Amino acid sequence: MERWVGRVALVTGMSSGIGRAIAKSLVCHGMKVVGCSRNMDRMKELADSLDGEKGSLTPILCDVRKEEQIQAMFEQIRSQLGGVDVCVNSAGLSHDAPLLTGATEQWRNMMEVNVLGLCVCTREAVKSMHERGVDDGHVIQINSGVGHKQYANNPSGHFYSATKFAVTSLVDGLRNELYASKTHIRVTSISPGLVETEFSHRMFTHKQEVAVAKYSQFENLKPEDIADGVIYALGAPKHVQVHEVMINPTEQP
Numbered sequence: 001m002e003r004w005v006g007r008v009a010l011v012t013g014m015s016s017g018i019g020r021a022i023a024k025s026l027v028c029h030g031m032k033v034v035g036c037s038r039n040m041d042r043m044k045e046l047a048d049s050l051d052g053e054k055g056s057l058t059p060i061l062c063d064v065r066k067e068e069q070i071q072a073m074f075e076q077i078r079s080q081l082g083g084v085d086v087c088v089n090s091a092g093l094s095h096d097a098p099l100l101t102g103a104t105e106q107w108r109n110m111m112e113v114n115v116l117g118l119c120v121c122t123r124e125a126v127k128s129m130h131e132r133g134v135d136d137g138h139v140i141q142i143n144s145g146v147g148h149k150q151y152a153n154n155p156s157g158h159f160y161s162a163t164k165f166a167v168t169s170l171v172d173g174l175r176n177e178l179y180a181s182k183t184h185i186r187v188t189s190i191s192p193g194l195v196e197t198e199f200s201h202r203m204f205t206h207k208q209e210v211a212v213a214k215y216s217q218f219e220n221l222k223p224e225d226i227a228d229g230v231i232y233a234l235g236a237p238k239h240v241q242v243h244e245v246m247i248n249p250t251e252q253p
Contacts, residue, residue: 001029004031007031007086008077008085009026009031011088012091013092014035018227022090024050024227026088026230028054031055034058034073036061036091064121065116083134084124085138086138087125087138094203125137130183135183136186138187140188144192145191147165186241188241194217195226196221220249
């Protein structure tokens with residue numbers, strides 16, 4: 001990770017869970033991290049807690065569903081820090097919205113955050129790299145195990161799973177386009193199993209017992225486990241591209 005010291009990483013969805021753990025780890029490894037989310041108070045609290053670490057954390061208020069806010073964020077990064085060298089798309093959400101009974105607005109919200117927001121941030125990050133001649137940048141997409149396999153006992157998450165299948169496809173497409181442009185910018189998809197965060201509690205807002213039951217089945221992954229996967233991918237030698245990191249609990253039902 002020494003070659004990343006002092007360089008700039010963007011982490012979306014930074015106020016909680018996986019994004020928060022990734023941002024903290026990158027700061028501790030000496031990177032200048034820009035974290036974005038819709039919760040400035042929680043981001044500032046993390047930034048204050050990391051004061052004195054090897055790197056730094058700059059929080060920017062940004063809703064990745066809104067392209068104009070993403071554009072403004074990248075302009076702020078450009079003016080203050082030069083540009084983005086690493087982009088970690090961690091922002092993501094799910095609703096309790098089965099295919100037969102889910103609300104269209106819930107599906108739209110998942111698509112806007114999990115797919116379109118990810119694509120816009122990726123496009124702008126790679127554009128920033130190209131503009132500055134950065135040929136060793138890295139894009140990391142926080143995917144999911146359900147982005148590779150649907151589960152019959154999880155109707156509430158079928159549409160969410162579809163958005164993550166899209167991410168799996170988009171990773172391959174991005175890698176193909178980068179190969180064609182003769183760049184050495186790398187792309188990694190990280191697909192965790194069940195991680196104990198606020199995710200399920202937010203998904204099952206009116207069914208908290210369901211969220212509690214999900215996290216009670218076995219020992220879940222922790223956000224720090226996913227952050228370790230990010231460090232592994234970033235720390236690979238320049239001539240090595242880590243295509244996919246699958247991270248699962250040792251026990252599953």
